[in-house]
Amino acid sequence: MRIRYFYKVLVCFQFIFLPLLAQNNLYVSPTGNDANKGTILSPLKTPAAAISKISRIKQTHVTIHLRKGTYNLDQPLLLNIDELNGKSVTIEALKNEKVVLSAGRKIPAKWEKHTNNIWKTKVEGPDFESLFINEKPQILARYPNYDSTARVFNGTAEDAISPERIAKWENPAGGYFHALHQGEWGSFHYRIKEIKDGKPVLEGGWQNNRPAPLHLKYRFVENMFEELDAPGEWYYDKTNKTLFVFPHNGIDLTTAEIEVSNLKHIIEIKGTPEKPIHNVTVKGIHFQHTERTIMDHYEPLLRSDWMIYRGGAVLMENTENCVIEDSEFSNLGGNAVMISGHNHASGVTSSYFHDIGSSAICFVGDSSAVRSAAFGYDNFVPYAKMDKTPGPKNNRYPSNCFAENNLIHNIGQIEKQSTGVEIEMASEILVRHNTIYRVPRAGINIGDGCWGGHLIENNDIFETVMETGDHGAFNSWGRDRFWHPNRKVMDSLVAAHPQLILLDAQKTIVMRNNRFRCDHGWDIDLDDGSSNYHIYNNVCLSGGLKFREGFKRTAENNILINNSFHPHVWFKNDGDIFRHNIVMRPYFPILVNDWGQEVDHNLFPDQTALKSAQAFGIDKNSRFGDAEFVDAKNGNYQVKTSSPALNIGFKNFPMDDFGVTKQSLKAISEKVQLPVLLNASLEKELQETTWLGAKIRNVQGLGDRSAFGLPDEKGVILVEIPSTSILTKSKLQAGDVIRMANKEAADNVVRLEAIRQQYNWTGNMEVEILRNQKPLTIKVDLK
Structure with a gap:
């Protein structure tokens, strides 16, 4: 049995x-x-x-x-x-x-009226900071109220934590105070612990690696009941477990689907450095509703400006050949994808990222892989104590990983030190055929020189640095082992020990066949110490190309529309090369005494711009003249066979292969706004236009000269300044004649716009005008 x-x-x-x-x-x-x-x-x-x-x-x-x-x-x-x-x-x-x-988690709500406009319901369980009604995100009660047209934080107020404002809050503990960095290099976020002696006691401010005072203007508060005063806003009383909502018109809360954020991560693919996870594919999934992470632990990323939360909706840690593909990421409180530590041949492809609190795709190695790692801008390891072995110490960093064929926009909705693709402590990362736009800071950011070899190609990046400043559509730093915060010390260090320069930046970073547009900074910004780059066949539509101190960088065969080359504080014998490029403005050098290995064979717009370069002893074989673009109005900046650009060694490259190629993503992607070409021929054609929302025109003929009391027929007349123009914030008036802008002659509307583009990122411009035949100098806020 x-x-x-x-x-x-x-x-x-x-x-x-x-x-x-x-x-x-x-x-x-x-x-x-x-x-x-x-x-x-x-x-x-x-x-x-x-x-x-x-x-x-x-x-x-x-x-x-x-x-x-x-x-x-x-x-x-x-x-x-x-x-x-x-x-x-x-x-x-x-x-x-x-x-x-x-x-997120669904809420079975039982609503009752609290006031005429506000409803309430009990919500048990964990606290939360994001609310979705019928799948649409709602606004955490805030001051000032949400403004979709406001440039920074969707609305800011100087009096966000003024004594008068604070006096209105009965119980502000748990509220948030947000502000931009004083230099607009990112954002700081604080939790209000209590009010003491009429001032808030704040906890936080660790989200940026370049500490600074808070911006006096760009700040706001949220999560106070008294600020619940506009449709779409909500507040959660954590003590009494009660949710209050001021619904939009037409929303019936009793039948609506209510969901709140809950988890910070959705999928974690986690191996160990010794036993990485292999061959995981996640495909066709829509990721939503992660919790905000702005008050979690942030880690400094060497000497870059960045602190980062090492997590995301998808966390890949110690993986090989793991892929996220054909997926969508939206309505997330923090990062979307974090590829952290040792990862090889892993990445993200053919996916859609939008409406995200922080960054889209991050490749971030472990600092244990960095020899003589230093953290913070002012920190350094003395030469005598420095590990002088080239390259990484271990394999705990992303290598041969990729972000390819993705559409990324409307990210950094709360955290402004964020980007479409972030690369830190990594090697040979492929960033190809991505379309990235409407971001608060860079579209692509590389935080250091460890360990190079990246390939950045065929990307389309525009509407960048939308809420910050002093940055680029592409941005990089290279504060590697040779870096020292004191320039004189660094000069002597690299002169005595040139082998230090490429100890970390071992492999050349290649940037080719991209299209960049940044109207609030540089299109390509190689900042502090960025070294070992080869930049070619790129179209820069607005902000030009900047090389700040660094070594062994070659920029060739690039087209710099309406702008030029910005060399800043170069090293002696830096080995830099700038050749075969088309520029449309004079160079903008700052503290450059040694012009590198070669600056020559470039095309300038006119003889004056060429001679200004030749005065530095460079560009002896360069030429000037109209580049003769094939079809600039439609974005084809290839040059005609008669173009003088071909005589200085410039070679045409494709103009129809930028950005995402996946058809479903390409169909919904916005298109870059192509600039009006500010060249000599346009100066003759364009007599009037709209400028910063105002109607302007050229001075024309003896009649204008007589009417406005002008010494000649040069200048720009302000015809009309509508209430929607940002010029209403200035002291300019209709009838003023602009003669100079930032000490450059503004002879016509084209020259005025060309000057503005150079200074748009600074936020202000000084103009010299004639009003009633009297000269005046007026500052114009460009933001």
């Missing part, structure tokens, strides 16, 4: 488990049950249940198919060594069904 009973049990065991062990496809559906087998007819209910079954499957590859619907997670999905047991895994939406992995 016992033998027969044992046999029956064994048969039953095999019947239950062998089908599971033999199959390599698991199916999950919101209508399933985690007690099911995981077949397409008997699906599981949660992705976590499917992951827990992987280790028992015999096959070496497992695919988890998610059926359409939203999966609200109560904890992040973890794929680690134990769960995967050496298998490769794909997690994907079945046949392109719409699948959402949400870090």
Whole structure:
């Protein structure tokens, strides 16, 4: 009997488990049950249940198919060594069904009126900082109120924490105070602990690696009940577990779907440096509703300006050949994808990122891999104590990883020190065919020279540095081992020990065939110490190209529309090369005494600009003249066969291969605004235009000269200044004649606009005018 009973049990065991062990496809559906087998007819209910079954499957590859619907997670999905047991895994939406992995939780609300405009409901469970009604994000109660047209933080006020404002708050503990860095280099965020002697006691401010006073103008507060005064706003009373909402017109809260943020991560793919996770693919998933992370632990990233939260909706840590593809990331409180520590051949492709609190895609190595690592701008390791071995100490950094064919926009919604693609302590990262726009700071940022070899190509990046300043559409730093905060010390150090220069920046970073536009800084900004770059075949549409102190950089065959080359504080014998480029303005050098290895064979717009360069002893073989672009109005800046650019060695390159190529993403992407070409021929054609929202025109003929009392027929007349123009903030008036701008002659509307473009990022411009035949100098706020 016992033998027969044992046999029956064994048969039953095999019947239950062998089908599971033999199959390599698991199916999950919101209508399933985690007690099911995981077949397409008997699906599981949660992705976590499917992951827990992987280790028992015999096959070496497992695919988890998610059926359409939203999966609200109560904890992040973890794929680690134990769960995967050496298998490769794909997690994907079945046949392109719409699948959402949400870090939020649904709220079964019972609403009642609190006031005429405000409703309330009890919400038990963890606290939260993001609210979604019918899938749309709502606004945490704030002052000043949300303004979609405001440049910074969607609205700021100088009196955000004034005594008068503070006096209105009955219980502000737990509220937030946000402000830009004084230099507009990012943002700071604080939690209000209490009010003491009429002033807020603040906790925070660790989100930027270049400490500075707070900006006096660009600041706001949120999460105080008394600021709940506009449609779309909400407030959560954590003590009484009560949610208050001021709904938009037409929203019926009693039937609306209510969801709040809950988790900070959605998927974590985590191996160890010794045993990385291999071959995980996540495909066709929409990631939403992570919690904000601005008050979490932030880590300094060497001597760059950055601090960073080392996490995201997807965290990949110690992986190889792991890929996120064809996915969407939106309504996230922090970073979207964080690729942290050792990662090889892993990355993100063909995905869509929008409406994100911080950065989109981050490649961030571990500082343990950096020899003689220094943290903070003013820190340094003395030469005698410095590890002088080239390259990294270990492999705990991303290498041969990629961000390719992605659409990224409207990121950095709360954290302004953020970017589309961030590269720190990494090697040979491929950033290709991405379209990135409407970002508060850089589209692509490289924080150091460790360890180079990146390839940045065929990207389309515009509407950048929208809320900050002193930056670029592409930005980099290179404060590597040779760097010292005292320039004289650094000069003597690199002169005595030139081998230090490329100890970290070992491999050349190549930037080619990109299109950049930054109207508030430089299109390409190689800042402090950025070294070992080859930059060619790029179109810069507005901000030009900047080389601040660094070594061994070559910029050739680039087109700098309406702008020029900005060499700043160069080293002696730096080995820099600038050749075969088309520039449309004179150079803008600052403290350059040694002009590098070669600055020559460039095309200038006119003889004056060429002679200004030749006065420095450079550009002896350069030429001037109209570049003769084929079709500048439609973005084709190839030159005609008669162009003088061909005589200085310039070669045409493709103008139709910038940005995302995936058709579904390309169809919804906004297009770059092409600039009006500010060249000599336009000066003759363009007589009037709109400038900063005002109507302006050239001085024309003896009649204008007589009417305005002018000594000649040069200058720009302000015809009309509508209330919508930013010039209403200045003291300019209709009828003023602008003669000079920032001490340059503004002879016509084209020259005035060309001057503005050089200084737009600074936020202000000084103009000299004639009013009633009397000279005046007026400052104009450009922001």
